[in-house]
Amino acid sequence: MNHPIVIIVEHACGEIRPAAYELVTLARTIRETTGSEIKAVVLGDNIQDAAERFSAACAVPVTAVSDIRLRGYNAELYTMVLKTLLTGVQPAYVCVSHSSQGADFVPGLALHLSAACISGVEGVHAGEEGLRFYRSIYGGKIRAEIKPVAATTVLTLQPGSFKPDAAEEEAEACVQPFDITVPDPSFGSLVLETVPSEGIDLSEAKVLVAAGRGIGEEENLDVVQQLAAQFPQSATCGSRPIIDAGWMPYSRQVGITGATVAPSLYIACGISGASQHVSGMRSAGFVVSINSDPGAAIFNASDICIVENLSVFIPVLIEQIRNFHG
Amino acid sequence: MQNAGMKILVCVKQVPEAEAQISIDASTKWISVGGAAEYRMNRFDECAVEAAVLIKEAFPDTVIDVITVGPERAEAVVRRSMGMGADNGAHILTETDGYVDAFATAGAIAAHARNKQYDLILTGAMSEDLMQAQVGPLLAAHLEVACISSTIHAELAADAKKIYVEREVEGGSREAGNINLPALLTIQTGINTPRYPALSKLLRANNKDIAVVEADLSEDASTPQRLVDVSLPEKTRDAVFLEGSTADKAEQLLNILKERSFII
Numbered sequence: 081m082n083h084p085i086v087i088i089v090e091h092a093c094g095e096i097r098p099a100a101y102e103l104v105t106l107a108r109t110i111r112e113t114t115g116s117e118i119k120a121v122v123l124g125d126n127i128q129d130a131a132e133r134f135s136a137a138c139a140v141p142v143t144a145v146s147d148i149r150l151r152g153y154n155a156e157l158y159t160m161v162l163k164t165l166l167t168g169v170q171p172a173y174v175c176v177s178h179s180s181q182g183a184d185f186v187p188g189l190a191l192h193l194s195a196a197c198i199s200g201v202e203g204v205h206a207g208e209e210g211l212r213f214y215r216s217i218y219g220g221k222i223r224a225e226i227k228p229v230a231a232t233t234v235l236t237l238q239p240g241s242f243k244p245d246a247a248e249e250e251a252e253a254c255v256q257p258f259d260i261t262v263p264d265p266s267f268g269s270l271v272l273e274t275v276p277s278e279g280i281d282l283s284e285a286k287v288l289v290a291a292g293r294g295i296g297e298e299e300n301l302d303v304v305q306q307l308a309a310q311f312p313q314s315a316t317c318g319s320r321p322i323i324d325a326g327w328m329p330y331s332r333q334v335g336i337t338g339a340t341v342a343p344s345l346y347i348a349c350g351i352s353g354a355s356q357h358v359s360g361m362r363s364a365g366f367v368v369s370i371n372s373d374p375g376a377a378i379f380n381a382s383d384i385c386i387v388e389n390l391s392v393f394i395p396v397l398i399e400q401i402r403n404f405h406g
Numbered sequence: 407m408q409n410a411g412m413k414i415l416v417c418v419k420q421v422p423e424a425e426a427q428i429s430i431d432a433s434t435k436w437i438s439v440g441g442a443a444e445y446r447m448n449r450f451d452e453c454a455v456e457a458a459v460l461i462k463e464a465f466p467d468t469v470i471d472v473i474t475v476g477p478e479r480a481e482a483v484v485r486r487s488m489g490m491g492a493d494n495g496a497h498i499l500t501e502t503d504g505y506v507d508a509f510a511t512a513g514a515i516a517a518h519a520r521n522k523q524y525d526l527i528l529t530g531a532m533s534e535d536l537m538q539a540q541v542g543p544l545l546a547a548h549l550e551v552a553c554i555s556s557t558i559h560a561e562l563a564a565d566a567k568k569i570y571v572e573r574e575v576e577g578g579s580r581e582a583g584n585i586n587l588p589a590l591l592t593i594q595t596g597i598n599t600p601r602y603p604a605l606s607k608l609l610r611a612n613n614k615d616i617a618v619v620e621a622d623l624s625e626d627a628s629t630p631q632r633l634v635d636v637s638l639p640e641k642t643r644d645a646v647f648l649e650g651s652t653a654d655k656a657e658q659l660l661n662i663l664k665e666r667s668f669i670i
């Protein structure tokens with residue numbers, strides 16, 4: 081019972097990432113089975129305020145590791161500090177966001193802790209044989225159920241899979257420092273370069289027509305644009321391969337490494353429905369998907385599913401809309 | 407430019423096409439890839455091979471080894487990499503077509519790579535089938551080298567002792583800086599446009615031996631987690647499939663869009 085559940089709180093210069101609150105929900109779900117205590121850990125420089133805010137908001141005790149060398153994210157230092165700290169804590173579970181940071185340091189940390197490592201967790205199954213964790217495979221077509229068989233399990237949580245949890249009750253902030261000598265990194269270090277956002281703001285569109293790799297050729301963007309033009313306050317956007325190919329600017333990318341959108345209507349054309357894309361559009365009001373593969377994962381996240389070749393179907397649809405408008 | 411003599415290892419995986427019919431095989435609690443299944447190289451790994459070949463073009467003394475872990479058919483991605491410009495191939499041949507845990511895969515590659523003094527190891531950011539984003543970081547931890555994940559830009563320093571990298575983080579921002587070699591980079595798509603294999607190189611590759619190591623990774627009992635079951639994901643919306651001819655479906659969709667006042 082004394083093996084706690086530890087949340088690693090991610091923040092940007094002291095601003096706690098919304099995904100950190102989703103970890104609280106995951107931790108509480110695990111606690112229903114294990115009954116263990118929930119704790120949190122924050123790494124950074126001058127991190128006391130953020131630690132207090134998180135502790136008060138979520139009613140969990142927080143251990144804060146403050147060091148100037150932890151001002152920015154550094155995989156080597158994070159791994160070293162967390163390995164030392166967690167070896168002392170002996171947690172049953174460690175919950176981390178499946179973000180660019182979490183996904184980066186967690187597998188190595190798990191290996192150092194001889195822990196199980198389950199990445200991109202989307203759900204928990206509490207059965208007679210203990211806890212198992214769901215994660216997507218095959219582009220989201222299949223769900224795998226993974227059982228940890230180690231004393232410690234490190235989980236990374238797919239953003240958007242759990243609702244962020246607020247405090248169960250009002251709580252006094254409880255923050256403890258953790259003293260550790262943080263060395264200079266030996267591998268080298270990276271510096272965050274924020275890129276000013278430019279281009280279209282997708283959040284203003286009421287209707288988004290999204291193109292995926294299934295459009296095949298750049299020329300087929302035309303028909304996607306024509307479809308968008310049938311709706312007022314509409315815009316086109318794309319999945320990552322469309323932006324990678326240079327067919328649309330980055331500002332039109334939807335997904336975890338692009339924009340998160342919530343239009344009234346989202347029409348996905350030739351998009352398979354990988355969780356990295358779906359995370360960016362799951363709050364849309366109504367979702368229509370056109371895909372030639374009846375097993376495409378995007379259909380699970382759609383209200384209306386159309387199994388068709390998009391380059392045949394969309395022109396027919398446009399024609400009918402035009403006829404209706406007369 | 408200095409004679410660098412870099413040694414690069416690229417990890418490549420064979421995956422089914424996104425369109426492949428994936429069904430659940432209740433007897434094995436794993437999946438089967440349906441009918442006329444087409445397999446190809448993981449897209450992230452194509453970018454990793456391309457990144458290695460670009461370095462070799464700038465530093466001609468570079469040697470590129472590629473390695474795959476998989477069943478017999480996986481050899482195709484090793485040959486393809488050689489067609490793109492890799493020099494040597496290795497294949498850790500697994501007995502089954504079934505599930506292999508990321509820890510087993512990374513462990514097998516680490517054992518193979520350990521004493522080969524690679525300056526740079528490249529993997530994809532993620533495999534499109536298992537979607538773990540684990541094998542690269544695990545391999546780096548095994549080999550005790552730096553790990554830069556989601557690399558979107560990489561440029562080797564002239565002395566080939568450091569590499570300037572940019573990695574992608576949320577919101578279109580990047581983390582950038584110089585990393586000491588040896589290092590492992592997991593490659594994100596968009597970093598480059600992978601070339602098609604050259605026929606001449608493919609033919610040459612076909613005459614080259616690929617080092618085959620047999621390994622029974624499906625039975626690996628040392629992994630700290632186990633796959634226990636597979637199922638179909640839950641629907642998060644209604645998922646109503648429209649039926650009929652193309653025109654029928656278009657008409658039904660038009661009516662739905664009208665009912666919901668998206669078209670007025």
Ligand SMILES: Cc1cc2nc3c(=O)[nH]c(=O)nc-3n(C[C@H](O)[C@H](O)[C@H](O)COP(=O)(O)OP(=O)(O)OC[C@H]3O[C@@H](n4cnc5c(N)ncnc54)[C@H](O)[C@@H]3O)c2cc1C
Nearest residue numbers: 292293294319320335336337338350351352357372373390
């Ligand atoms: C760290 C990380 C971050 C990522 N961030 C993002 C992100 O922000 N946004 C994002 O989108 N992805 C992101 N990805 C990539 C993601 O994992 C998928 O690879 C990507 O979303 C796939 O795009 P797609 O669906 O367009 O292409 P594919 O998966 O190749 O799917 C193409 C689809 O088109 C269908 N199709 C083919 N031909 C036709 C036709 N003629 N008519 C109709 N349908 C057709 C196919 O059946 C298939 O379902 C990220 C990946 C990683 C590792």
Ligand SMILES: Nc1ncnc2c1ncn2[C@@H]1O[C@H](COP(=O)(O)O)[C@@H](O)[C@H]1O
Nearest residue numbers: 417418475529530532533538539540541
């Ligand atoms: N079976 C494999 N053989 C060779 N490389 C692999 C294999 N599995 C994963 N990798 C490498 O590790 C990366 C990440 O895979 P994963 O951890 O499965 O998401 C891939 O892009 C490959 O470069």
